[in-house]
Amino acid sequence: MGKVTFLNPEFFWLFLLIPIAIxxxxxKRNQLSASVKMPSVSVFKQNQTFLAKAKPFLYVLRLLALSLIIIALARPRSVDVTSKSKTTKGIDIVMAIDVSSSMLATDFKPNRLEALKRVASTFVQERVNDRIGLVVYASExxxxxxxxxxxxxILQSLKKIEYNDAIIADGTAIGVGLATAINRIKDSKAKSRIIILLTDGVNNSGTIDPxxxxxxxKQYGLKVYTIGIGTNGKAxxxxxxxxxxxxVFKMMPVEIDEKLMQEIAKTTDGKxxxxxxTEKLKEIYDDINKLETTEIDEKKFYNYDEKYRSFLLMAFLLLGVEVLLRNSFFRGIV
Structure with a gap:
């Protein structure tokens, strides 16, 4: 049963009449019953029957019935709410991830790639109503x-991402990675289409200029969010x-072509x-999550179950019991 509410709660003010009625x-207690004038009633007081003592209980039944009628007037009812959501503006997203050897740098714990996978997994789980694709790149x-x-x-694929020079040659081909992401999303019919392009280095390979x-x-109307990952200084x-x-690891300067990444984002109206x-990376994905929201059309259906009938039924039942008792057992009781 849903939560009980009252359609006309203003009728509860009538409860203020109950103390007045009491x-x-x-x-008027002496005027409401038949009376007999006698010189002395001491004998009757000493031998007062159970019915005579119980007669005031009839007024309790009447007051209870009045209370139930007031509750019925307030229209108690339970409400069950069901929602039906419909996505009206879906978003298609392609994440292009750099998997070159530099992504194993340990300035993020345990390394850049593993930190990214954890953050990206959370991002994917939060995009409930959207479609997502994955592109990885190094020199290809x-x-x-x-x-x-x-x-x-998507989550299973993210877990499996790793640096493997036996599968893909080392290097950083930003242009090739972006082109593959474009090719994957350009024919999408979604209202909004975005690419999240992440790298930790400088474009040093590939046959396509970033x-x-x-x-x-830009020609396809795609928005590109670019992310440069890596600490300041050395790693x-x-x-x-x-x-x-x-x-074998060695301390080396962190180099990211931020100017290029800024140009790509600016050209495509991205950021x-x-x-x-890792904390900053989480903030970045949270920001993108807020910027690219999916519009949801939600309809709610309300099912009301009226409860006032049962209160009226109990009220009339109590009034009926009172009338029956007053005209049977308590008839003639003074």
Whole structure:
């Protein structure tokens, strides 16, 4: 049963009449019953029957009935609310993620790539009504997951992202990564289409100029949010592998082509962000989440279950019991 509400709560003011009614009954108690004048009633007082003592109870029944009628007038009813939501303006999103070896730098814990995967997973889970796709790139790029509304697939794909030079050659081809993301989303029929392009370095490979790719994105009406990830100053980067194939790290300067990323964002009416820590990265994705909202048309259906009938029924039942008792058991009782 839903929550009980009252359609006409102003009728509860009538409860103020109850004390007045009690006072009136007390004041008129001797006039409401038949009386017999006798020189002395001491004998009757000493031998007063149970029915005579119980007769005032009839007025209690009447007052209870009055209270139930007041409650009925207030129209108690339970309300069950059901909602039906319909997405009226969906958003398609492609996340283009840099998976070059520099993403293993340890200025984020445990490294940049793992920190990004955790933050991006939270972002995906919050985009309940949108479709998302994944593109990864280093010196080349490929689509990891086509645009889909199945968040479980996206989350599983995010978990599997890792640096692997056996699959994709090392390097940073920002233009190629952006072009692949554009190709993946350009034919989408969504009302809003965005690309989140993340890198931690400088464009140093690939056959597509990033600025040309951003011009193409603009022609398709795509908005690109760019993120530069990496602390200020220096960080421990993987620079080689030892004889056992284990990565060797060395302290090196952090270099991000922020000017290029700003140009890409400006050309496509997007926004550039710099993430210098995991906390800052979370704030960036939260900001994008707020900027790109999906419009929802929600309809609520109310089902009312009127309860006043039962109160009226109990009130009339009490009045009936009072009339029956007054004209049977208590008839002639003074």
């Amino acid at each position: 006072a009136w009954l007390f004041y 790029s490929y689509t990891l997951t086509p645009i889909t509304s199945d968040k479980a697939i 600025r040309m790719a951003s011009d193409i994105a 421990m980067f993987p620079v080689a592998k030892d004889a056992n194939g284990k990565l 550039y962000y710099r993430a210098t820590s």
